[in-house]
Amino acid sequence: MIEPTVGLLRGAGLLSDEPDEWYREWVRWTLASGLTPEQVVDVARDEGITAATFAPLAGSTVWRGPDKRPYVRIDDARRARELARLTELLNGGRPSRTDARRDRNRWSYTGLFGLNRGDAGVAVKRGALVATPEGTMMAVAGSRALRTVPNPVDWFASRGGTTWGEIYLVNGSFDDPADVLRTTVESGRRPPGSGAPSLARLLRHERVHSEQWARYGYTRFIWEYVIRHDPRKPCEHPLEREAGLADGGYRC
Structure with missing residues (x-):
């Protein structure tokens, strides 16, 4: 369900650049919390998540x-x-x-x-x-x-x-x-x-x-x-x- 959800996020205008592995992992765990792909889109909008959100984790x-x-x-x-x-x-x-x-x-x-x-x-x-x-x-x-x-x-x-x-x-x-x-x-x-x-x-x-x-x-x-x-x-x-x-x- 990760890639279809990424597609929904892109279609909603919330993802313009290519997402990194951190972004995909966020999708994975957010889905695992029990949310639907559509609800993940709502979370991304509410939290202001972009392809660059998890960049500060690089090197951690x-x-x-x-x-x-x-x-x-x-x-x-x-x-x-x-x-x-x-x-x-x-x-x-x-x-x-x-x-x-x-x-x-x-x-x-x-x-x-x-x-x-x-x-x-x-x-x-x-x-x-x-x-x-x-x-x-x-x-x-x-x-x-x-x-x-x-x-x-x-x-x-x-x-x-x-x-x-x-x-x-x-x-x-x-x-x-x-x-x-x-x-x-x-x-x-x-x-x-x-x-x-x-x-x-x-x-x-x-x-x-x-x-x-x-x-x-x-x-x-x-x-x-x-x-x-x-x-x-x-x-x-x-x-x-x-x-x-x-x-x-x-x-x-």
């Missing part, structure tokens, strides 16, 4: 899960938001509908701990960062500076990992954080320390937490999660229940 490191879905490594924190959007789009998502969340969580990209490059800047400098099909990011901390002092990225992760804004932080410090990300993505299994049934379900769970960060704001989310409710009792925690206890690996 791409890891693929067992289902061949692409995850794009982020080496430059200045491009974190752009690559997160493109990865969501490439996987059949609708980033125009999730941009409001990214706007509310903009400190993940600019400000706070990473200063003008946001928390993404800390993750890139002190570990490894990848954009996920959910339109969020996943980070792994690098090695410890001192044996008794965790990597700065790991300061903000606990237990099975922790989401801060747009970034899910895998718990622990690792000598080769990029390899930990790669093997996690390619295996499709939960990352180190997590009890989730699979990476895909974990990322779905953590994406809901990103939505909660956006809904409550930085200070209010921390108050709701840590002070108003007891994080040591996840099965009773309303924010964990909303995110999906089974997806997060909680056995209640």
Whole structure:
């Protein structure tokens, strides 16, 4: 159905140049999301997709899960938001509908701990960062500076990992954080320390937490999660229940 859909896109005036493989892959995953070819045309129109949309992915490191879905490594924190959007789009998502969340969580990209490059800047400098099909990011901390002092990225992760804004932080410090990300993505299994049934379900769970960060704001989310409710009792925690206890690996 890919080539017939490309023909429809061309006939609708939405595709004038020859599409590259990224464009065809976008068609593939958008069809796989359950849309008809005609609906794919509507998505292209709404999202402003052209033959050049995925050009920024050229030269990027791409890891693929067992289902061949692409995850794009982020080496430059200045491009974190752009690559997160493109990865969501490439996987059949609708980033125009999730941009409001990214706007509310903009400190993940600019400000706070990473200063003008946001928390993404800390993750890139002190570990490894990848954009996920959910339109969020996943980070792994690098090695410890001192044996008794965790990597700065790991300061903000606990237990099975922790989401801060747009970034899910895998718990622990690792000598080769990029390899930990790669093997996690390619295996499709939960990352180190997590009890989730699979990476895909974990990322779905953590994406809901990103939505909660956006809904409550930085200070209010921390108050709701840590002070108003007891994080040591996840099965009773309303924010964990909303995110999906089974997806997060909680056995209640």
